[in-house]
Amino acid sequence: MIMEDQTAPKARKEGILIQELSDEVLVYDLESHKAHCLNKAAAAIWEHCDGTNSIRDIALAMGSDLNAQADEAVVWHALDQLGKASLLEQRIPQPDGKPRLSRRELMRKAGIAAMIAIPVVTSILAPKALASATSCGSPCTPASAECVAIPNCTFCPSTGPNAGRCAMF
């Protein structure tokens, strides 16, 4: 029986849209409606997560791709972010149970020169297809600038007796 290698991460390929940009990769998750931006380092690591490459293989391949030194701590850091973003088939626990290094700790360890090889995954939740563009769920004041984020809001009239207040129907 062939045992699946638990330390050979596999990138998720189903239910996502991928757009390659000049130096980054954009991934849209069709299930969670989250969009993720992978910088060059994160994208290189994700690309090598094919279910057969070990962490060490990925570190070597990434170093070669980016022409930079990359150790396994950097790969683990990326895997942590990719796992949280649901971009791996399954999240991979670090074997020795050591806490993963934060980006700041990685930068301190690797030095400023290696900043280019620090993987970063940035995510947003795509806005809902609301029927209203300019509205809020409470009396409309300039303080509630993010009014579209307030739920149950349909319309904020600028004229009539309800002007400046959200009319909820």
Added chain:
Amino acid sequence: MDKVDRLGWAAGVSFNAYGLRIGVRVSDSSVFDRVCGFLPPGWKAVGSPVVDRLYSIRVGGEGPRPGMRRFNILYLDGGWIFRSLDLDEALEYFETNLHNWVALYAHRRVFVHAGVVGWRGKAVVIPGHSLCGKTTLVAELVRAGATYYSDEFAVLDAQGRAHPFPRPLGVREQGEVIQTRCSIEELGGVAGAKPLPVRMVVFSQYKQGASWRPRQLSEGQGVLALLNHARAVRLRPENTLAAMRQVARRSTMLRGARGEAREAAQFILDYLDNTLS
């Protein structure tokens, strides 16, 4: 629907806007021209009465007894969606509902909640939520000589070009919430007619006393920021991402807090003149 049909309608039109067929009818023909002023820019009347969505506006006013008033009621297909004793309020709701539906379902166009101006053949897109100062910046750019494209939606095509959506600007006085409609002619500007390639995207938020020192976003960060203002990304993610990728590839994308609009407007126009000529 039959029940609404039987209410009696005095005037109406079927029209096409962004590939969608829409109908609107009113119970009082004297308000029909006003209603047409709230239709999406570029609408074209069509002969067929078959539509994807039908709005019916029953105009209120004096009731049968003294001191009694009838509601202005807006129907969508077979049911009412809004009523008000104030006709302006009802018409504003009609416009909001109609424009947002078009923004969600428009064929071959991606709508982003943003202001847009044109400058020497290039479009500047200014995405932002309500009350972030988007219209103020658009108005300032127009006063500085830019061509007006929109203060509500950037209408993007698959090539990353911005199309005009020139409805009157909804201007707010400083600290006020209530908008006043202002035509582009009142501002001394002109509205654009042709699509322009987007060359700059500015994410700015008004902050009293701030000085304009924007930072440049990477392509990916810029697309993420644009997605945050896209209307139909969940309905049509593929088209939305493709259009935004085109915009990001060819644009400079800046983000920062701004103080007075004049400073940011001058920076934007100088930047376009100096770096993208």
